[in-house]
Every structure is written in C-alpha cells, then in structure tokens.
Amino acid sequence: MTIVRGIQMSDTIDAVDMKLLKELKENSRENIATLSKKLGIPRTTVHYRIKKLINEGVIEKFTIKPNYKKLNLGTTAFILVRYNPDSGLTQREIAKKIAQIDGVHEVHIIAGEWDLLIKIRAPSAEDIGKVVVDKLREIKGIGQTVTMVSFVSVKEEL
CATH class of the missing domain: 1.10.10.10 (Winged helix-like DNA-binding domain superfamily/Winged helix DNA-binding domain)
Known part of the structure; x- marks a missing residue:
C-alpha cells in the first residue's frame, strides 16, 4: 500500500x-x-x-448522459468498415480520421471479417447516409462499408 x-x-x-x-x-x-x-x-x-x-485511474472522469432525441440526434447507426491496405494509411490513422467526423460517437478497431466498427448519431437515416456517402467513404483507406440503423436502444452504457 x-x-x-x-x-x-x-x-x-x-x-x-x-x-x-x-x-x-x-x-x-x-x-x-x-x-x-x-x-x-x-x-x-x-x-x-x-x-x-x-x-488509481479507475474513474477517469464524471460525465453526463444526453437525451439524443431532444438534441435532434435520435437516429443511431452502426457501420462496419473494411480496411484497404493499399491506401498507404494504417487502420489507426483511418480510425483517427473517422473520429473527427461530426456525428461519429465511437470508432473501434475490431477483429473478424470487418476491420472497424463506427457508431453515428444524426437527426435521420438520410443524414446518416450523407455522413457515410459524403464523408466516410471519401476517406482514403476505406474499402467497403455496411450501415445498420438501430430501431431502438434497449441498453446503452456510457
């Protein structure tokens, strides 16, 4: 001690x-x-x-849990991304670029068939589509994406 x-x-x-x-x-x-x-x-x-x-670093910070519907960000989507290694960028570099996009709430480098998992919040599915098509897919090193819109969040932790 x-x-x-x-x-x-x-x-x-x-x-x-x-x-x-x-x-x-x-x-x-x-x-x-x-x-x-x-x-x-x-x-x-x-x-x-x-x-x-x-x-001891067990508690890193105290924070809030926003009501995203009241903030006009009531639509949530999860996006799977395949990494294109021919891009000259690392997965970490791509993940950092994705993290800078407005509306992106989480970016995870994952194992398995896909390389990245992204969580996005926006006012509508159409707005999420704009983020995916106009911003996400324009990042060098992103090969393929699959977008899954969430109907309802049963459990979500900070």
Whole structure:
C-alpha cells in the first residue's frame, strides 16, 4: 500500500468499490450521504473510496448522459468498415480520421471479417447516409462499408 496526496492507495478493487462504481455509473451526481446510506458505509469512507478510485485511474472522469432525441440526434447507426491496405494509411490513422467526423460517437478497431466498427448519431437515416456517402467513404483507406440503423436502444452504457 502506498500513500498518494495523503490518501492510501491499494492495487485491488474490492466488492464495496464495485458497488460504489455501479452507483456512480447510475448517477454520478449522487451525493456522498445518499451513497453512504445505499452502501451501508460511513460518508468519510465513501469520500475516501471515490478519491482512491480517481487517483488509481479507475474513474477517469464524471460525465453526463444526453437525451439524443431532444438534441435532434435520435437516429443511431452502426457501420462496419473494411480496411484497404493499399491506401498507404494504417487502420489507426483511418480510425483517427473517422473520429473527427461530426456525428461519429465511437470508432473501434475490431477483429473478424470487418476491420472497424463506427457508431453515428444524426437527426435521420438520410443524414446518416450523407455522413457515410459524403464523408466516410471519401476517406482514403476505406474499402467497403455496411450501415445498420438501430430501431431502438434497449441498453446503452456510457
């Protein structure tokens, strides 16, 4: 065990830390007193554990979950991309270019028949089509794409 900025740090995450992470994932604005009651541990312990998780890099940041329909981005699509190795660019370089496109929310380099998986949000399927045709397919190194529009998101985590 080491001490960082006055806080004892451990290399292990225990069951209480996992419960705390689950609660914070549900609502990162939850106050310490409420978390203390839910977890059955003192407020000072909750505070210490949150600091520990931040300092150990387990918690990278606190964020929000937007309502994309209210932001006029209610249509979601997933796009599979085949990499063209003759482009002179690496998959990582292409992934970084894709990540810069407005509306792109996720870019993953994946294994299997396809090389990249992209998540896009836009006002409509037509707008997603414009992103795919006018922006994505224009990137050197993208060979083939398959676009799948999501009907509904049953579970989505940040």
